[in-house]
Amino acid sequence: MTASVLRTQLSGVSRRPGRLLTTGLSVLVAAFVVFGTVLAYVIVTRTTLDTFSETPEAVSLVVYAAGGESLTPGQVAEVRGTAGVRQAVGRVTATFTVGDASSGNELELIADPGSGPLSRITLLSGGYPRGDREIAMDRRAAARLGTTVGGTLRLHTGDRSGKPVTVTVTGVVDGPRDTAERAYAHDEAVARISGNPGFPRVDVLAADGADVPSMMNGWSERLLDDPRAYVSVTTGEAMRVREAHDAVRQLDQIFALVAMFVAIAVVATALVATSTFRIVFAQRLRQLALLRTIGAQRNQLILALAVEGAVTGLVTGAVGVVLAQLAGLAAPAVAAASGRTLTGPGVPLAAAVAVVAGAGLLTAGAVLAPAFAAAGVAPLQALRAASTLAAERGVAAPRLVAGLLLVAATAGLGWRTAGRMGSSDALLHLVGVGALGFGALIVLGPVLIRPILAVAGWPLRRLGATGNLAVSGIGGTPRRAAAVSVVVALGVTMLAGTVVGISSLRLWTDREMAARTPADLAMFAESPDGLDKAMAGVRADPRFRDVTPFRMADFTAPSGNFSHGAIAIDMAAMPALRRLEAASGDIAALGPGTVILSAVAASDFGARVGDVVTLRSDGAARVEVVAILTGEAPLRMGAVLTSADLDALGDSSAGFLADVATGTRNEALAEFRRLSGPAGAEVAVLADERDKADGEVSSLFAAALGLLGLTVLIAVVGVGTTTGLSVLERTQEFGLARALGLTRARLRMMVGLEAGLYGLIGAVLGVVLGVPMAWLTLESLRLDLPLTFPAGWLVTIVAAIAGITVLAGLLPARRAARVSPVAALAID
Numbered sequence: 093m094t095a096s097v098l099r100t101q102l103s104g105v106s107r108r109p110g111r112l113l114t115t116g117l118s119v120l121v122a123a124f125v126v127f128g129t130v131l132a133y134v135i136v137t138r139t140t141l142d143t144f145s146e147t148p149e150a151v152s153l154v155v156y157a158a159g160g161e162s163l164t165p166g167q168v169a170e171v172r173g174t175a176g177v178r179q180a181v182g183r184v185t186a187t188f189t190v191g192d193a194s195s196g197n198e199l200e201l202i203a204d205p206g207s208g209p210l211s212r213i214t215l216l217s218g219g220y221p222r223g224d225r226e227i228a229m230d231r232r233a234a235a236r237l238g239t240t241v242g243g244t245l246r247l248h249t250g251d252r253s254g255k256p257v258t259v260t261v262t263g264v265v266d267g268p269r270d271t272a273e274r275a276y277a278h279d280e281a282v283a284r285i286s287g288n289p290g291f292p293r294v295d296v297l298a299a300d301g302a303d304v305p306s307m308m309n310g311w312s313e314r315l316l317d318d319p320r321a322y323v324s325v326t327t328g329e330a331m332r333v334r335e336a337h338d339a340v341r342q343l344d345q346i347f348a349l350v351a352m353f354v355a356i357a358v359v360a361t362a363l364v365a366t367s368t369f370r371i372v373f374a375q376r377l378r379q380l381a382l383l384r385t386i387g388a389q390r391n392q393l394i395l396a397l398a399v400e401g402a403v404t405g406l407v408t409g410a411v412g413v414v415l416a417q418l419a420g421l422a423a424p425a426v427a428a429a430s431g432r433t434l435t436g437p438g439v440p441l442a443a444a445v446a447v448v449a450g451a452g453l454l455t456a457g458a459v460l461a462p463a464f465a466a467a468g469v470a471p472l473q474a475l476r477a478a479s480t481l482a483a484e485r486g487v488a489a490p491r492l493v494a495g496l497l498l499v500a501a502t503a504g505l506g507w508r509t510a511g512r513m514g515s516s517d518a519l520l521h522l523v524g525v526g527a528l529g530f531g532a533l534i535v536l537g538p539v540l541i542r543p544i545l546a547v548a549g550w551p552l553r554r555l556g557a558t559g560n561l562a563v564s565g566i567g568g569t570p571r572r573a574a575a576v577s578v579v580v581a582l583g584v585t586m587l588a589g590t591v592v593g594i595s596s597l598r599l600w601t602d603r604e605m606a607a608r609t610p611a612d613l614a615m616f617a618e619s620p621d622g623l624d625k626a627m628a629g630v631r632a633d634p635r636f637r638d639v640t641p642f643r644m645a646d647f648t649a650p651s652g653n654f655s656h657g658a659i660a661i662d663m664a665a666m667p668a669l670r671r672l673e674a675a676s677g678d679i680a681a682l683g684p685g686t687v688i689l690s691a692v693a694a695s696d697f698g699a700r701v702g703d704v705v706t707l708r709s710d711g712a713a714r715v716e717v718v719a720i721l722t723g724e725a726p727l728r729m730g731a732v733l734t735s736a737d738l739d740a741l742g743d744s745s746a747g748f749l750a751d752v753a754t755g756t757r758n759e760a761l762a763e764f765r766r767l768s769g770p771a772g773a774e775v776a777v778l779a780d781e782r783d784k785a786d787g788e789v790s791s792l793f794a795a796a797l798g799l800l801g802l803t804v805l806i807a808v809v810g811v812g813t814t815t816g817l818s819v820l821e822r823t824q825e826f827g828l829a830r831a832l833g834l835t836r837a838r839l840r841m842m843v844g845l846e847a848g849l850y851g852l853i854g855a856v857l858g859v860v861l862g863v864p865m866a867w868l869t870l871e872s873l874r875l876d877l878p879l880t881f882p883a884g885w886l887v888t889i890v891a892a893i894a895g896i897t898v899l900a901g902l903l904p905a906r907r908a909a910r911v912s913p914v915a916a917l918a919i920d
Contacts, residue, residue, distance in 0.1 A: 116408030122361035123412030131420035138435035150209030151328030152298035162290035176302030182279030182291030188247035203279035218263030228263040233273035364810030365458035367575035401459030409451025498532035537574025562845035577854035583803035584858025592866035596877040609778035611749035620746035637753040645744040647707035649696040656730025677701035677719030687715040693730035710742025812900035831913040840905040847901025855893040
């Protein structure tokens with residue numbers, strides 16, 4: 093009998109392949125996403141291994157010291173003097189501050205021969221440096237620092253412990269791209285400018301016919317005599333592979349994050365599959381009842397339905413894997429058309445089999461709950477004319493009790509998490525809160541549908557019969573609506589939480605950047621003499637706005653162990669400075685005899701608002717604290733004073749800030765530099781750091797939205813599938829509606845509105861759950877980010893999800909509108 097039941101169920105599946113793909117559409121999408129992620133990792137890995145390396149291809153051997161040490165001059169001389177060595181180049185990078193330390197301009201000076209097979213740069217203009225104090229600037233660095241061939245730069249070491257070095261720019265080059273400003277010189281010149289003899293590594297080009305293995309063995313023996321550093325020798329090819337693997341290892345963290353979101357998408361797939369099979373089995377209750385009537389046992393039906401689910405998962409999973417493989421194989425061609433190079437992923441057969449098998453297991457597991465419910469149908473159901481159950485009625489008492497217990501557990505664990513802020517297990521507690529909260533949402537979903545629908549459906553009821561029918565269609569099946577809406581809520585919960593977190597991060601970043609980079613451009617001078625002339629020229633130029641002067645001086649904390657900077661500036665003059673916030677006190681209260689302290693300076697002084705502190709330098713200023721900032725003071729200073737109080741500290745430097753009003757920043761920067769300021773004045777492009785911070789936040793936001801889109805995509809597929817199956821189930825209802833005068837257009841609108849309501853309910857539930865979770869996360873992890881409520885973004889998310897799910901219901905709506913009233917009334 094079991095074999096007969098299995099044949100009956102599987103024959104039905106084989107006769108309707110379209111229904112099979114519709115039922116398993118969410119599994120197909122999930123398989124595509126999972127296998128696509130595997131292929132993406134393979135493509136990135138292979139491309140990186142093939143194209144990424146800081147070691148030129150011509151390098152034969154690499155000699156390097158472990159533990160951050162440098163090869164001694166004697167060891168370098170040993171390498172260069174070895175027979176068979178055609179060229180040996182030291183590799184070292186030194187970081188300098190250009191001009192005044194307060195300008196914030198850093199320059200990386202990199203050792204490179206400038207030409208030949210071991211060089212990584214191309215000379216664009218001028219000549220490559222030959223002297224000890226000559227450098228070649230990268231094209232981007234030259235533009236940013238306003239340097240041309242023949243110009244000079246004053247370089248300070250990172251800790252400013254040594255005397256500044258003045259170097260001459262002899263050429264402009266094009267080298268490997270990086271966010272840092274770069275310059276190049278011969279290895280010995282870099283060592284002399286930095287004051288650090290020796291190199292961390294030496295790249296060797298062997299002469300034609302040289303015995304490379306013998307050279308390796310000889311160096312391994314002779315260079316180990318120096319006990320200060322452990323010296324290793326490897327081939328250039330091995331070093332390139334190691335560097336590429338290091339780059340891929342950095343990507344492992346990114347793909348680990350992607351894997352987490354893929355796992356959440358798989359959970360959403362299981363929920364969608366469970367809901368879909370519940371609808372499919374409900375449509376076949378009469379058939380299942382007939383099987384019970386002729387002797388099929390409940391366990392036989394459960395087995396048959398589980399096998400049907402597994403077959404559906406295997407078939408749709410295989411289709412998803414094939415589609416992902418085709419996309420992966422097409423990726424190199426698409427990249428080549430856009431001028432990029434990608435290495436193909438091949439055919440990772442083991443991963444493909446694993447994904448297909450996983451799709452089968454996932455679907456078999458998702459089908460169990462609907463199978464148990466459907467297999468319990470009474471044989472008498474076969475005598476009913478309708479093929480489906482009547483409208484659903486609430487939830488059973490045990491389920492209600494279980495849901496309330498989950499709510500209580502969520503609240504209790506949330507309270508405990510809030511009380512353990514900053515503890516090492518806070519993240520684990522947060523995961524528990526999220527899991528319990530989502531479990532409560534799943535259990536109590538049918539109870540929550542009607543209250544939410546009463547509010548969300550009110551505008552739709554104003555549309556007349558069409559809106560009323562759409563709202564009643566959702567309200568009549570609360571379990572189904574809850575099952576679909578919960579999947580939408582899962583995606584929106586993470587989306588809303590991410591938006592809140594990114595909004596908080598952006599607000600914090602804006603405040604930090606307002607203090608660190610309050611303007612686009614700045615000019616710093618040791619003395620105010622001549623500064624007024626330059627400032628007047630900038631003010632007269634329409635390309636600039638908000639030109640604001642400032643003065644700076646140093647002071648120490650009472651202990652004398654900590655030094656800070658004080659600044660005198662009009663806090664209301666620059667728009668960015670108006671974004672600064674006080675943790676306590678009032679920024680506007682600044683006046684003679686008062687001070688605004690940064691958070692760090694206030695901590696060093698142990699000061700609070702109302703305290704009187706003494707700032708000491710060559711002189712002293714006794715001032716009252718009127719405000720303590722949440723972070724730094726302008727230009728990373730520790731205090732804001734009036735000009736008179738700053739004079740009491742002694743020697744000070746001066747400068748002014750300006751924002752770019754019109755034109756490009758590079759054009760404004762060129763004009764800014766052209767204006768003759770005081771001797772030795774330095775120009776800084778403060779906006780670069782702000783742009784970098786904004787770009788990082790925007791990239792993080794875009795990446796998070798892309799990853800969360802996986803879950804939202806599967807949720808939308810679930811809405812479309814559920815709506816489509818609902819249309820098939822309600823053919824007679826739609827026929828009756830047409831017979832009573834409902835037009836095709838209004839019927840399409842009704843079905844579309846039902847699909848939109850699934851998304852709207854899920855979006856509302858997701859926002860209600862996601863915002864508190866985001867706040868709890870920010871507080872419990874002590875991220876020191878301000879709590880925000882980005883109402884505009886959240887409303888946009890709710891509206892967008894509702895609109896997208898309406899679109900997902902368009903195809904089923906068109907199918908519903910094609911139902912003939914006569915054919916529908918003829919259905920038994």
